[in-house]
Amino acid sequence: MTLIIQNLVFGLFVGSIYGIAAVGLALVFGVMKMLNIAHGELLMIGGYVSFWLFHLAGVDPFLSLLISAPLLFGLGVVLHQVLYRHIARFETEQKIKNSMLVSFGLVLILQNLAQQMWTADERSIQTAYSGVGADVLGVALPYTRMANLGLALLVVIGLHLFLSRTYLGKAIRATADEWESAILVGVNIRQTFLITFGLSASLAAIAGALVVVGYGLSPSIGLAWTLKALVVVVLAGTGSVFGVVPAGLLLGLGEAVSGIIAGPAYREVFGLLIFVAILVVRPQGLFGRA
Amino acid sequence: MLEVKSVNASYGDFQALWDVSLVVNAGEIVVLIGPNGAGKTTLMRTIVGLHRPSAGNVVLDGHSTARLDGCELVERGVALVPEGRKLFGGMSVLENLEMGAYTARARQARAQTLAWVWQVFPVLAERRRQIASTLSGGMQQMLAIGRALMSLPRLLLLDEPSLGLAPLIVQNIFDVVNLVNRKGVAVLLVEQNARAALEIAQRAYVMERGRIAGQGTGAELLSDPNVRRAYLGYISTGKNLAEGT
Numbered sequence: 284m285t286l287i288i289q290n291l292v293f294g295l296f297v298g299s300i301y302g303i304a305a306v307g308l309a310l311v312f313g314v315m316k317m318l319n320i321a322h323g324e325l326l327m328i329g330g331y332v333s334f335w336l337f338h339l340a341g342v343d344p345f346l347s348l349l350i351s352a353p354l355l356f357g358l359g360v361v362l363h364q365v366l367y368r369h370i371a372r373f374e375t376e377q378k379i380k381n382s383m384l385v386s387f388g389l390v391l392i393l394q395n396l397a398q399q400m401w402t403a404d405e406r407s408i409q410t411a412y413s414g415v416g417a418d419v420l421g422v423a424l425p426y427t428r429m430a431n432l433g434l435a436l437l438v439v440i441g442l443h444l445f446l447s448r449t450y451l452g453k454a455i456r457a458t459a460d461e462w463e464s465a466i467l468v469g470v471n472i473r474q475t476f477l478i479t480f481g482l483s484a485s486l487a488a489i490a491g492a493l494v495v496v497g498y499g500l501s502p503s504i505g506l507a508w509t510l511k512a513l514v515v516v517v518l519a520g521t522g523s524v525f526g527v528v529p530a531g532l533l534l535g536l537g538e539a540v541s542g543i544i545a546g547p548a549y550r551e552v553f554g555l556l557i558f559v560a561i562l563v564v565r566p567q568g569l570f571g572r573a
Numbered sequence: 574m575l576e577v578k579s580v581n582a583s584y585g586d587f588q589a590l591w592d593v594s595l596v597v598n599a600g601e602i603v604v605l606i607g608p609n610g611a612g613k614t615t616l617m618r619t620i621v622g623l624h625r626p627s628a629g630n631v632v633l634d635g636h637s638t639a640r641l642d643g644c645e646l647v648e649r650g651v652a653l654v655p656e657g658r659k660l661f662g663g664m665s666v667l668e669n670l671e672m673g674a675y676t677a678r679a680r681q682a683r684a685q686t687l688a689w690v691w692q693v694f695p696v697l698a699e700r701r702r703q704i705a706s707t708l709s710g711g712m713q714q715m716l717a718i719g720r721a722l723m724s725l726p727r728l729l730l731l732d733e734p735s736l737g738l739a740p741l742i743v744q745n746i747f748d749v750v751n752l753v754n755r756k757g758v759a760v761l762l763v764e765q766n767a768r769a770a771l772e773i774a775q776r777a778y779v780m781e782r783g784r785i786a787g788q789g790t791g792a793e794l795l796s797d798p799n800v801r802r803a804y805l806g807y808i809s810t811g812k813n814l815a816e817g818t
């Protein structure tokens with residue numbers, strides 16, 4: 284019994300990373316109508332920033348977010364100006380196709396660059412408090428994993444306040460809803476796109492730090508994370524940025540359950556099954572508007 | 574205040590506007606009528622910079638708008654109520670209006686303008702927290718107009734605001750257009766409801782197949798036999814088909 288609960292709790296912890304990884308993808312998809320396959324590569328680079336800051340300068344991985352998130356914002360801005368900006372002119376359908384093509388190209392480039400610079404070795408961070416945690420009725424609750432969950436909640440609350448309370452946040456939502464009307468009221472949507480993309484990259488950096496603390500980091504992990512994030516976005520419903528974190532938690536839990544029932548080998552299959560099932564049964568997702 | 578000078582506009586190979594010229598003076602109500610597909614919407618979109626002319630020029634207060642970004646026109650006092658309303662569907666009534674006052678100029682006066690819009694459309698005030706996409710058609714149209722008014726326009730463009738609405742609401746919307754005009758705002762109104770529109774217009778243009786096919790004062794066009802036949806539902810005997818049914 285304890286073992287089952289332990290599994291579920293860990294499912295919830297990993298689900299919170301899924302949530303953070305997916306929020307950034309959902310934001311770019313909702314606002315720019317682009318599918319950024321390279322989102323997982325941004326996560327991977329963010330993870331390496333945290334790794335090297337810890338390894339070379341002893342910076343705590345959670346503190347390193349203060350550096351890696353702005354740094355990835357900058358990288359996002361550069362990538363947007365060099366690549367994604369040019370796709371923004373296409374019609375919506377063309378946008379999705381072209382953004383997938385371009386970002387897949389970027390995946391290959393970033394993966395190879397990372398391998399050249401940092402080798403293919405798997406990396407992770409062992410802090411002094413790694414493995415330390417609370418123990419509730421025999422269920423281990425490592426502090427780093429609990430921090431994942433806390434951070435995921437902080438991220439959605441922060442993002443919610445930004446999008447609902449600030450003029451810039453409202454401009455981003457307005458652009459997502461009806462970009463031509465956004466122009467009509469005076470929103471510079473090119474600037475909105477730029478900021479949205481930067482923000483998405485920052486969110487990837489946060490997810491990346493959590494991955495390197497709790498799991499493993501290597502140059503090739505990006506696509507797997509993009510896929511997870513995509514499953515979560517579909518589960519939440521495209522266009523529902525705030526449904527993404529609960530959907531992430533749900534996927535983590537679901538994987539844990541399927542791992543218990545069918546054995547660990549089937550964990551990964553579960554996400555893909557969910558993906559197909561949702562598309563067939565409820566294409567607007569759990570939290571999306573029909 | 575607004576001069577459209579010999580404008581051509583195209584969608585790919587298809588040319589939708591041919592040498593279109595039109596003037597709106599300060600304080601005027603100008604109406605644009607014409608059948609479906611004549612190019613009225615394309616002209617409105619070209620004026621506000623959502624569509625770029627392939628030839629000719631849109632001139633505002635003596636300055637060409639060719640180098641302006643779409644989002645800069647509203648700063649200069651031009652607001653469009655687009656065809657089909659195009660509200661921010663996921664946002665509340667209040668948020669839609671707040672977005673209307675996005676520019677620095679409008680933001681300063683936001684509280685006063687908002688109070689005025691509530692006064693013009695009291696039903697919107699009652700539903701300020703409601704999500705825009707869940708409003709009825711009439712209220713959505715009011716909100717679209719309210720959003721445009723929030724930007725403090727000097728020139729208000731409306732593209733078929735009465736489309737699909739009940740007669741009472743149409744009357745309400747025409748009253749509001751008149752009211753706004755009396756506050757000194759110039760109006761360019763595209764309408765299917767030609768009679769009601771020509772009655773409040775100082776001047777009007779008729780557009781057919783991408784060209785300006787006629788113009789005159791509202792009264793002149795109301796009595797023009799061709800216009801009566803094509804747009805007002807009269808046949809040559811003078812019997813009003815629309816009213817006869």
Ligand SMILES: Nc1ncnc2c1ncn2[C@@H]1O[C@H](COP(=O)(O)OP(=O)(O)O)[C@@H](O)[C@H]1O
Pocket residue numbers: 584587589607608609610611612613614615616
């Ligand atoms: N996005 C578009 N792509 C191609 N053709 C278009 C597009 N929008 C309008 N048209 C064509 O341009 C012409 C004028 O359309 P429009 O300006 O919408 O006319 P109106 O508003 O007078 O009904 C029509 O023949 C229409 O089919």
Ligand SMILES: [Mg+2]
Pocket residue numbers: 613614615656733
């Ligand atoms: Mg039209």
